[in-house]
Amino acid sequence: MRAPKFKEFISEVKGIKKYRIIVVSAEPENQKLFHTAQRITDESEKSGHSVYVVKVEGAFIDYENGVYKIYNQGDKKGFEINRSDTIAIVRGSVRLKKSYLDLISRLEKTGVCMVNSRDTIEVSSDKYRSYVKLMDFGLTQPKTALIPNKDNWRKAFESLETTYPIIMKTLEGSKGVGVLFIESERQIESLIQLLYSQNEDIDLLIQEYIKTDGDIRVIVLGGKIIASMKRSIVEGDFRSNVSQGAEVKEYELSELEIEQCLLTSKAIDGSWTAVDFIPSKNPKKDPPYILEVNHSPGTEGIEKATKKNIVKLVIEHFSNKQNRYSTPTQCGYLETVSIKPWGDMVAKFDTGNSVYSVIHGEDTIISGNKVSFTLMGKRKTFPLEKTYNVKVGSIRRHNEERPVIKLDVEFAGSLYREELFGIDDRTEMGTEVLLTRRIMSDMNVLVNPARKYVVTTKYSLE
Numbered sequence: 001m002r003a004p005k006f007k008e009f010i011s012e013v014k015g016i017k018k019y020r021i022i023v024v025s026a027e028p029e030n031q032k033l034f035h036t037a038q039r040i041t042d043e044s045e046k047s048g049h050s051v052y053v054v055k056v057e058g059a060f061i062d063y064e065n066g067v068y069k070i071y072n073q074g075d076k077k078g079f080e081i082n083r084s085d086t087i088a089i090v091r092g093s094v095r096l097k098k099s100y101l102d103l104i105s106r107l108e109k110t111g112v113c114m115v116n117s118r119d120t121i122e123v124s125s126d127k128y129r130s131y132v133k134l135m136d137f138g139l140t141q142p143k144t145a146l147i148p149n150k151d152n153w154r155k156a157f158e159s160l161e162t163t164y165p166i167i168m169k170t171l172e173g174s175k176g177v178g179v180l181f182i183e184s185e186r187q188i189e190s191l192i193q194l195l196y197s198q199n200e201d202i203d204l205l206i207q208e209y210i211k212t213d214g215d216i217r218v219i220v221l222g223g224k225i226i227a228s229m230k231r232s233i234v235e236g237d238f239r240s241n242v243s244q245g246a247e248v249k250e251y252e253l254s255e256l257e258i259e260q261c262l263l264t265s266k267a268i269d270g271s272w273t274a275v276d277f278i279p280s281k282n283p284k285k286d287p288p289y290i291l292e293v294n295h296s297p298g299t300e301g302i303e304k305a306t307k308k309n310i311v312k313l314v315i316e317h318f319s320n321k322q323n324r325y326s327t328p329t330q331c332g333y334l335e336t337v338s339i340k341p342w343g344d345m346v347a348k349f350d351t352g353n354s355v356y357s358v359i360h361g362e363d364t365i366i367s368g369n370k371v372s373f374t375l376m377g378k379r380k381t382f383p384l385e386k387t388y389n390v391k392v393g394s395i396r397r398h399n400e401e402r403p404v405i406k407l408d409v410e411f412a413g414s415l416y417r418e419e420l421f422g423i424d425d426r427t428e429m430g431t432e433v434l435l436t437r438r439i440m441s442d443m444n445v446l447v448n449p450a451r452k453y454v455v456t457t458k459y460s461l462e
Contacts, residue, residue, distance in 0.1 A: 087114075088107050
C-alpha cells in the first residue's frame with residue numbers, strides 16, 4: 001500500500017464553485033478553545049465562500065416558501081441553507097448538551113452535508129461506544145473495561161489482565177480532561193469513592209497503560225490522510241495533548257499505520273476526523289494501539305507541526321460537490337409513495353438498480369412524442385422524454401425498449417418533482433413501483449433489506 005503524496009489531497013482550485021459554510025459551535029468560555037472555528041471562518045472568507053457561525057445556544061431553523069434558514073438568537077436576517085450548496089462543520093463543544101445535538105438532527109433533516117453527523121459525534125464522544133465500534137473493525141486498542149458501579153470496580157480491573165499503573169477515564173471528555181493515571185489499588189478505590197460521592201451517575205472506564213514517550217495524531221479527510229504529527233508526553237504528566245502543553249513534530253506514517261487510521265475513521269463514519277494512536281515497536285509489521293478517534297479535530301498543533309494549512313485543505317475538499325454527502329434516513333425495502341396523479345402505491349427500493357425507476361403500465365402505446373398507458377384503472381397520456389433499452393432477466397429473459405416519462409413523487413413528507421420513470425408491465429413483480437439509486441440519492445435514504453415500512457405504512461392503501 002503506497003503512502004499518498006501530499007499534493008494528492010489538494011483540490012483543483014481553478015473552477016471551484018463557491019458554497020455556503022455553517023460553523024456550529026457553543027459559545028466558548030475560553031476564546032483559545034475557539035481557535036479552529038475562527039480559522040474556518042477566516043479561511044472561508046478568504047476563499048470567497050459565504051460563512052455563518054452558529055452559536056448553538058438559542059439558535060433555530062425556519063422553513064418558509066420552500067427555503068430553509070438558520071438563525072442565531074437575536075438575528076432577524078438569518079442564513080439561507082440548501083442541500084445542494086451548504087455544509088455544516090460541527091465543532092466539539094456541541095456535544096455538551098442534548099439540545100445542541102437536537103439542532104444537529106434538525107440540520108441533518110434539511111439535507112445539508114454534515115461534518116460530522118450526530119451519530120458520528122455521539123459515537124466518538126462516548127469512549128466505550130467508540131471502543132466497541134473499533135473492535136468491530138478488528139483494530140488493536142488498549143484493553144478496556146467499564147466500571148459498572150462503585151462496588152464492582154475490581155471485576156472490571158481483573159478483566160484487563162494487567163498490573164498497575166492503569167488509566168481511568170470518564171466516558172466523555174476531550175483535550176485530556178477526565179483522564180487519570182492510577183498507580184495502586186488504594187488510589188483507584190479512593191478516587192472511585194470520591195467521584196461517585198460527587199455524581200452517582202458518573203460513567204467511568206479503565207484501560208491498560210501502555211508506556212510511551214508520546215502518541216501520534218493523524219488527520220483524516222474524506223478517506224485520505226492529510227497530516228500526521230507526534231505529540232510528546234508533557235513533562236511531569238502522562239498525557240500528550242497539545243492543550244496540556246505537549247511538544248509536537250511531524251511524523252511519517254508506515255503503510256500499516258495509514259491503513260489502520262483510515263479504518264478507524266471509517267468505523268465511526270467520519271468525514272473529517274483525528275485518530276490518535278501509540279506506535280507499535282515495529283510500525284511496519286505490527287498495528288498501532290488506537291487510543292481514540294475525534295469527530296472535531298483541533299488544528300492549531302498539527303498546523304504548527306506540519307506547516308500545512310489544514311483548514312484550507314478542508315474547505316477546498318468540500319468545494320467539490322462530489323465530496324458533500326447528506327445524512328441518510330433509514331427506510332425499508334418496501335415503502336408507500338404517492339405518485340401524481342394516481343396517489344398512494346407500494347414501491348420497492350432497489351439499490352442494485354442504477355437505471356431509471358419504473359412504474360407499472362398496461363397497454364402502453366407510443367404515438368409520436370406522446371405515450372399513454374393504464375394504471376389503477378385510469379388511462380393517462382404523458383410527453384415522451386426518451387426511450388431506453390433494458391435487458392430483462394428473472395422470469396422474462398429478453399431485451400426491450402421502454403418509454404421514459406417524468407412524474408412527481410411524494411415520500412416521507414417531501415415532494416420530488418419531474419423524476420424520470422420507465423414504463424413496464426409489473427404484474428408479475430409484486431409492486432407497482434420500482435425505485436432505483438437515482439431517485440434514492442435525491443431522497444437521501446439508506447435501505448434496510450431486512451425491514452419494510454420503516455418510514456411509512458400501508459394504512460392509506462388499505
